Amino acid sequence: MARRDAAQAPRGAIKVLNNNVVVAVDPQGGERVLMGRGLAFGLRPGGDIDPAKVEKTFILAQGEQGERERQILASAPYAVVEAVSAAVDDAERFLGRRLGRRLVLAVIDHVQFALERLKDAVRIPTAMPEIRVLYPKESAAAARMTDSIGAALGVVLPEEETVFLTMHLLNVTRGMPDGATTLLFRRVRHVVATVETELGVTLDPDSADYARFVIHVQFLLQRLVNDAMLRNSDVSFLEFTKHTYPRSYAIARQVKTYVVGATGTELTDEELMYVTVHVERLAQQVSGGGQDTRC
Incomplete structure (x- = not known):
């Protein structure tokens, strides 16, 4: 995930995904997803993007993975994107390292499903005290993320979400492949x-x-x-x-x-x-x- 950079932000929208999300092409020809509250309100393809409204920029992967990332960002409520982005920023400070776009997108996708499970009162029991023993730093960062995201969204996320978020962190910090x-x-x-x-x-x-x-x-x-x-x-x-x-x-x-x-x-x-x-x-x-x- 890139921070806002108005000087380099693409100005022409090629696709409006929703009121807060547009797809544009940067000067190097790569696709970027630009996000901001009301960024795309009234905007049509080809219209000029107001750089002052761009709050977050995601550089998409290529091919099928890029299309999946675009779908995640298009379907996610902007409040979830904000909550996850803030939680990942905090985790980066806590762990003292960059965590990157991959983690932000994975957690946005995960939190959406977690909220659906919460709405349907569905729990996934995941008692893994071993994970706290083996990776105390990542586990502590994940606990902070769980609390932060829940507080931002006005919900109490179940304790098992800390286990899931720890696994997402390990995939990034330890270079472990998904699964x-x-x-x-x-x-x-x-x-x-x-x-x-x-x-x-x-x-x-x-x-x-x-x-x-x-x-x-x-x-x-x-x-x-x-x-x-x-x-x-x-x-x-x-x-x-x-x-x-x-x-x-x-x-x-x-x-x-x-x-x-x-x-x-x-x-x-x-x-x-x-x-x-x-x-x-x-x-x-x-x-x-x-x-x-x-x-």
Whole structure:
């Protein structure tokens, strides 16, 4: 998203999308979407655009993606565009980096669907405490965005929106392709849920052991994708762990079965050993045991 620049703003409208949105061509021949309250009121194609009324400028992508972006901006109420733009500006200051057009458009599109769900009283349960542990900075920025957008629009957005907005931020800040973030957290959540079920507890997401476990699972899954799993030819450590912590080893084996089914890749013995040790730490946290199994 570009800030207003009256000196460079195209003056001739080629398409009026609604009272607040027009499409114009810049001096380099690229299409831009110009937005501002009442910018296009009474304006016809070819008419002069008043640069003083241009509040926001979006440089469109090429091809089908550009057409989708145009549709998003044409269908979005201007109040949503303003609310999202202000929230992204705040997130940029909070994170200390530019976030760009891609995030603004993705969040505008997302917020429109969120408002429709809110109107229809439809909730999408998304309990992912892991995301706050793994990416505290992006999660905090997303929480600020959720509050800011809700306040600007006069609604209370459900807490799950913070999770969704965190994922949008991660797609930009971590360079993750669309869908990769969601898939990673689904897999982390499944592993955590498996451990919780087998231990018969709900783990404390604010505990240090929980944070270590979640971070380890994330790195394990990333090592697996990058074909860089931990390997050690000495199996004695795994045998010691297996016999010392049989219950935790059995749970780790279940995690291994899930990972194989989800990714088609076997965990190495060393990866299995470390999962076992982390599960044992969680088991001792739950039982109040004090034996240190730090890895």
